[in-house]
Structure formats: C-alpha cells, structure tokens
Amino acid sequence: xxxxxxxxxxxxxxxxxxxxxxxxxxxxxxxxxxxxxxxxxxxxxxxxxxxxxxxxxxxxxxxxxxxxxxxxxxxxxxxxxxxxxxxxxxxxxxxxxxxxxxxxxxxxxxxxxxxxxxxxxxxxxxxxxxxxxxxxxxxxxxxxxxxxxxxxxxxxxxxxxxxxxxxxxxxxxxxxxxxxxxxxxxxxxxxxxxxxxxxxxxxxxxxxxxxxxxxxxxxxxxxxxxxxxxxxxxxxxxxxxxxxxxxxxxxxxxxxxxxxxxxxxxxxxxxxxxxxxxxxxxxxxxxxxxxxxxxxxxxxxxxxxxxxxxxxxxxxxxxxxxxxxxxxxxxxxxxxxxxxxxxxxxxxxxxxxxxxxxxxxxxxxxxxxxxxxxxxxxxxxxxxxxxxxxxxxxxxxxxxxxxxxxxxxxxxxxxxxxxxxxxxxxxxxxxxxxxxxxxxxxxxxxxxxxxxxxxxxxxxxxxxxxxxxxxxxxxxxxxxxxxxxxxxxxxxxxxxxxxxxxxxxxxxxxxxxxxxxxxxxxxxxxxxxxxxxxxxxxxxxxxxxxxxxxxx
Numbered sequence: 001x002x003x004x005x006x007x008x009x010x011x012x013x014x015x016x017x018x019x020x021x022x023x024x025x026x027x028x029x030x031x032x033x034x035x036x037x038x039x040x041x042x043x044x045x046x047x048x049x050x051x052x053x054x055x056x057x058x059x060x061x062x063x064x065x066x067x068x069x070x071x072x073x074x075x076x077x078x079x080x081x082x083x084x085x086x087x088x089x090x091x092x093x094x095x096x097x098x099x100x101x102x103x104x105x106x107x108x109x110x111x112x113x114x115x116x117x118x119x120x121x122x123x124x125x126x127x128x129x130x131x132x133x134x135x136x137x138x139x140x141x142x143x144x145x146x147x148x149x150x151x152x153x154x155x156x157x158x159x160x161x162x163x164x165x166x167x168x169x170x171x172x173x174x175x176x177x178x179x180x181x182x183x184x185x186x187x188x189x190x191x192x193x194x195x196x197x198x199x200x201x202x203x204x205x206x207x208x209x210x211x212x213x214x215x216x217x218x219x220x221x222x223x224x225x226x227x228x229x230x231x232x233x234x235x236x237x238x239x240x241x242x243x244x245x246x247x248x249x250x251x252x253x254x255x256x257x258x259x260x261x262x263x264x265x266x267x268x269x270x271x272x273x274x275x276x277x278x279x280x281x282x283x284x285x286x287x288x289x290x291x292x293x294x295x296x297x298x299x300x301x302x303x304x305x306x307x308x309x310x311x312x313x314x315x316x317x318x319x320x321x322x323x324x325x326x327x328x329x330x331x332x333x334x335x336x337x338x339x340x341x342x343x344x345x346x347x348x349x350x351x352x353x354x355x356x357x358x359x360x361x362x363x364x365x366x367x368x369x370x371x372x373x374x375x376x377x378x379x380x381x382x383x384x385x386x387x388x389x390x391x392x393x394x395x396x397x398x399x400x401x402x403x404x405x406x407x408x409x410x411x412x413x414x415x416x417x418x419x420x421x422x423x424x425x426x427x428x429x430x431x432x433x434x435x436x437x438x439x440x441x442x443x444x445x446x447x448x449x450x451x452x453x454x455x456x457x458x459x460x461x462x463x464x465x466x467x468x469x470x471x472x473x474x475x476x477x478x479x480x481x482x483x484x485x486x487x488x489x490x491x492x493x494x495x496x497x498x499x500x501x502x503x504x505x506x507x508x509x510x511x512x513x514x515x516x517x518x519x520x521x522x523x524x525x526x527x528x529x530x531x532x533x534x535x536x537x538x539x540x541x542x543x544x545x546x547x548x549x550x551x552x
Contacts, residue, residue, distance in 0.1 A: 043224045051390070055357040062454040064299040064351055065472040066552040069522070071203070071291045071355065072475055073551065076520040077485050078288040079236045081203070082279045084339055086241035087316045089332045090283035091324055095273040097335040100206045100237055101342040102388050102396070104272055105334055106403035108380060110430065127425070130181050134428060135411075135420045137173040141373075142414045145169050163315040163372055170373040171244045171311045172196070178435050188438050193248040193304040198296030200241045200310075202343035204356035205389035209235040210276045232276065234389050238289050239343035244311040246296060246344075248304035252441035253365040257382050257401050272399060288485060290475045293355070295347035300457070307348055307366040309434060312340050314370050314377075330406060333370055333377050338402050341368045341381035349386065353451035359387045361450055362443065367434050374411060378430050379404035405430070464550045471551075486510055486517040523551045 039045070061067045072078075084100075098105065145166045148154045156162045175194070183189040211219075211233045219229035280286060295307070317332055345364045346356075354360050360383065368379040385398035408430060412422035459465050488497070488511060495501045497511070510517055527546035535544045 044228055048390075058355065059358045059451050061552045062452070063456050063468070064353065064452060065456050065468050067353065067355065067451075068291065068293060068350070068475065069468070069471055070552045071357075073522045075290075075518070076522050076524060077481060077517065078290045079238075080286055081236045081238040081289050083285045083287055084237055084239040084343070086243070086312060086336060086340055088283070089317070089335055091328060092331075093282060093335045094331040094338075096275040096279055096282060096284075097338050098273050099208070099275040100235075100279075100388070101338055101400060102272070102385065102393075102398075103338050103342065103381075103400045103402050105338070106401060108378060108403040108405045110405060110426070127428075130178075130432060131423065131425065131428060133177045133181055134174060135423055137177040138170065138411060138420050139414065139418055141166070141169040141173045143418055159318060160315045163318065164313055167313060167315065167371060167373040168197075168244050171371065174431075175245055175247075175311075178431070182432070182435050186436055186438065188249060188251070189435065191249060191304070192308060193297075195246045195248065195296045197242050197244065198246050199294050200239070200243065200246075200296055200340070200344050200347060201292045201294045202239045202346040202350075203237070203291035203293055204346060204386065205234045205236050206393070207234050207388060207390045208232050208274060208276060208393035210278065212278065232393075235279065236291075238292065239339060241312075241340055241343065243340070244313060246310040247308040248296070249306055249308045249439045250304050250442075251439040252306045252443065253308065253367070253437060253439045254441055255363045255365055255382055256380065257363070257384070289478060292476050292478065293347040293350035294476055295344055295351065299351050305348065305351065306364070306439065307344050308437075308439060309367045309369065310340065310344060312336060312368060312370045314372050314375075318372075333407065334402075334404060337368050337370055337377070337379040337404055338381070341366055341379065341402065342383065342400065345381065345383040346386060349383065353449040354386060356386050356389060358451055359385055362447070367437065369431075369434065374413075375407040375409055376427055376431065377405055377407050378434060461550075463548065467548075467550045523549060 039049075058067055058070050061070050082100075094105075097103070148165070156165055179189050179192075209232055211230065215233065216229045219225040297305075314333065314336070317329065320329065320332065345366055349355075349360055349364060364383040366381050366383075368381060370377040370379070380403050382401045384400050385396055387396045387398075408427040409422075409424050410427045410431075411420050411424065415421055456465055456468050459468075488509075492509065492511075496505075496509075507513060527549065530545060530547055535541050537544045
C-alpha cells in the first residue's frame with residue numbers, strides 16, 4: 001500500500017513537471033515571428049551608440065559635483081576648447097554666437113507713453129523720488145571716481161580700465177539706490193543675493209562645424225572612415241566672464257515664450273544662422289582646459305540659485321575700429337548679451353543636474369544689462385534647450401530666445417560742478433522695469449533637479465566626501481598639471497618623424513614609444529601614499545598603502 005502511494009506521488013509530480021514545461025514552451029512561441037533588432041555595425045553608428053551610452057552614464061551619476069567630474073573623465077589634460085569670454089568680440093561675431101548658443105534674436109518692446117500712464121510708473125511722486133535718488137547716486141559715483149583718479153596707485157592707466165572702474169562704481173551705487181527705493185513695494189528684492197564681480201563660467205559642445213584639415217586627412221587614410229571624412233564635427237566651448245554685479249533669487253522668472261513657440265522644426269524658418277567654419281577664422285583662440293561650470297557660487301549653496309539680473313561691461317568695445325560702423329557695434333552688444341546670458345543660465349542648470357548632454361526639463365530665464373554708465377542696453381533671455389552637439393544641431397526642435405533694446409542714454413554728462421545733465425526718464429523706466437520683474441516660479445524636489453538623486457554631504461564615508469570636493473574644486477581652479485602638456489618640438493618632427501635621421505638615438509619620447517598622451521584619462525595618476533601610522537587597516541596592512549579614489 002505504501003509502495004502504491006509512493007508511485008502515485010511520483011506520477012503526480014511528473015504530470016505537474018510536464019504541465020509546467022509545456023506552458024513554458026508555449027510562452028516561447030507567438031503567432032507572429034519576433035526577431036531581435038538589427039543593429040547598424042558601421043563605425044559611425046558604433047560611435048553614436050558609445051556616445052549615447054556615455055551621456056546616459058552622466059545622467060545616472062547621483063551628485064552635481066560627480067557629474068562635472070564624469071564629464072572631465074576622458075581627458076587628463078583637459079579638452080581643446082574655444083575661448084568665449086566677455087572681453088573679446090571679433091568682427092561679425094553675432095552669427096557664430098547665435099549658432100553656438102542656438103539663439104533666436106528678437107526686439108524687446110520699449111515702454112510707450114500709454115503703458116507708463118496705466119502702470120506702476122503712474123505715481124508722479126514715486127517717479128520723482130526714484131529720479132532724484134538715481135541722480136544723486138550718479139553724482140556721488142562720479143565724485144568718488146574723480147577722487148580715485150587723483151591717487152596714482154589706484155587710477156588705471158588705459159581707457160578700458162578707466163571705463164571699467166567708473167562703470168563699476170556707477171552700477172554699485174545705482175543698485176544700492178534702486179534696492180532702497182523698490183524693496184518696500186517689491187518684497188522679492190529683500191531676498192536677493194548680490195554678487196560683486198562674480199565668476200561666470202560654462203562648458204558646452206556644439207555640432208555642425210566643418211572638420212579641420214588634419215582630421216579630414218586622418219580619416220581619408222582609413223578605409224572605414226574615408227566616406228565620412230568631410231562630415232561636421234563637434235566643437236567644445238568654454239565661456240569665462242565676470243560681470244560688474246549680479247542678483248540671484250530662490251524663485252525663477254516667468255517664461256515669456258510658451259512651449260509651443262519655443263519649438264522650431266526648421267532652423268531656417270526663424271532665420272537662425274549657421275556658422276560652419278572654425279571659430280578661429282574670426283579671431284577666437286583655442287586652449288586646453290577642463291570642463292568647468294560655475295554660476296558665481298558653489299553647489300553646496302542653498303537658497304538663491306536662479307539668476308535674476310546681471311550687469312555686463314562694454315568697455316572693450318571702445319577699442320573697436322570705427323570703420324566697422326554702428327551696425328557692427330549693435331551686433332557686438334547682441335552677441336555679448338547672448339553668450340553671457342546663455343552661459344550663466346547653463347551654469348545654473350548644471351547645478352540642477354542638467355548639462356550639454358542631458359537636456360532641460362523646464363525653461364529658465366534671466367535679464368542682462370550691458371552698460372558703460374551712460375548708455376544702457378536691456379535684454380531678456382529664455383533658455384529652452386542645451387542640446388547643441390552632433391546631430392542635435394539639426395534634429396533638436398527647440399531653440400533659445402533673446403530679445404533686447406538698442407543702447408539708451410541715461411544722462412548726457414556730468415558738468416564741471418558735479419551736476420547731472422539731460423537725465424533721460426525713459427531709460428530710468430526701463431531700469432525700474434528690470435527690478436520690478438517679480439520671480440514667481442518656484443520648483444522643488446524632483447521637478448527642480450530630476451537627474452540629481454543625492455548630495456555629496458549625504459555620503460557617510462568621510463574620505464569619499466573629501467575626495468569628491470577636492471577633485472571638483474581642483475578642476476574648477478584650472479590649475480595646470482604638475483607635468484607640462486606633451487609637445488612635439490619642431491626639430492623632432494623634422495629629424496625624427498618626417499625624415500628619421502636619428503636612428504641610433506635612444507627612444508624615450510612618447511611618440512617614439514607609441515604612447516598617445518591624449519588617451520590618458522582623469523584617474524590615471526599616482527595615488528597618494530599613506531604612512532603606516534594612519535593606515536585604516538593598521539601599520540602592517542600593505543593593501544592600504546595608498547589612499548582610495550572615488551571617481552564616478
């Protein structure tokens with residue numbers, strides 16, 4: 001009886017096994033044939049997939065500091081970048097600036113007489129108070145500048161620095177006066193953070209640029225690349241600027257372009273220029289730098305993380321050749337406003353987890369004023385996209401927008417008695433409107449930074465926190481490496497590479513040993529040695545002789 005029961009149990013188990021195997025087998029089949037995707041195995045497609053995988057790795061990095069370190073990982077000596085700055089604007093710089101920032105330029109409407117009668121400027125007493133205080137601030141600034149001009153150690157020697165010094169004093173005095181005048185009626189001005197001469201830097205990649213001759217020649221020498229030798233390449237850009245003054249707030253300015261208006265499928269439909277030539281043809285320089293994004297504060301700063309207003313210098317424009325004409329001067333002001341506004345917003349977006357390879361999920365806005373103290377240009381900028389690299393220059397439907405005014409005079413001159421002559425109320429109203437623009441958009445949590453999942457201060461490992469902070473600050477400092485950048489000297493190219501006339505000489509140089517210094521990544525360096533007394537595992541632990549690294 002027991003034997004029969006055992007047989008029945010085995011039979012039941014076998015039936016269940018067969019049923020499971022049958023169901024599993026039936027799930028492997030479908031009515032329609034299903035084939036795995038066919039992947040393009042060409043060299044071009046392979047490089048594109050590798051780039052997309054790297055961009056996805058950057059997106060998954062948890063902290064802001066580690067994202068910046070991750071972008072710098074492929075280059076130990078830094079990237080070859082185009083130097084964008086606020087001091088040099090070559091002739092005909094507007095097309096390349098619009099292409100490199102994907103910006104459409106519009107005209108900012110000025111305040112008309114009807115608008116001023118029905119707006120907050122309708123109060124005659126308010127306008128008179130603001131006018132008197134601004135005139136007093138201007139006269140005080142000129143008086144202080146004239147006093148500094150008498151001091152030989154303080155007075156600058158050239159006209160550019162003299163204009164910078166005077167404008168710095170004027171901007172600081174006007175900002176002080178306007179905050180005192182408006183803060184009672186506009187509470188958002190009580191919460192702004194004021195930065196004097198802040199450091200604004202941004203890094204991004206731009207596609208659609210013609211390849212250099214050496215790249216074309218190199219690709220034509222390889223069978224798998226010769227068909228793509230003339231295709232456009234990416235150009236890396238690093239902006240460096242220092243405005244007179246900037247204001248930050250914890251809330252964002254309201255977008256003035258809707259999401260539908262910010263999309264543009266055909267770049268030529270809105271006259272967005274394309275500049276395919278190398279930027280060096282206009283006079284821009286290139287250098288090797290690490291990718292740096294600094295909006296004037298560190299990522300650990302809490303609170304006011306959105307730019308409200310910045311004052312830019314136009315002192316370098318007085319050295320511009322008069323033969324360029326007034327139109328070129330106006331285009332130079334537009335170019336300065338576009339690249340300074342784009343770079344500042346890009347650096348702010350980088351602190352929220354976005355970068356040139358991971359696009360924005362919401363628009364960002366700021367205001368820019370370019371002045372020399374007497375003439376003022378007002379601009380508004382809306383950042384909608386950061387994707388400008390590789391094929392995104394043609395496929396990205398979004399564009400950025402900038403609108404501005406021509407230079408408006410605030411006053412004619414300061415008389416010998418120190419009095420302001422021919423003060424312009426229209427320019428004052430434009431300046432007041434910039435300060436009265438109330439930031440109302442507040443984003444918190446995942447909406448603010450969807451790609452940032454942690455903060456460096458949240459890490460429990462103290463050594464990891466210190467390493468990330470030290471590495472991030474070192475990259476942002478732009479200090480050179482302890483060894484100079486590898487270089488092939490002219491005599492070596494002539495006698496060792498081109499003609500090979502020194503066959504008996506010992507091969508010690510990197511090109512003789514078939515070493516490519518540009519393949520060296522950021523983590524390839526000697527680790528810091530730990531003495532026995534401070535090793536985590538004890539004095540005799542040889543495995544902890546070197547300090548651990550925490551590269552992303």
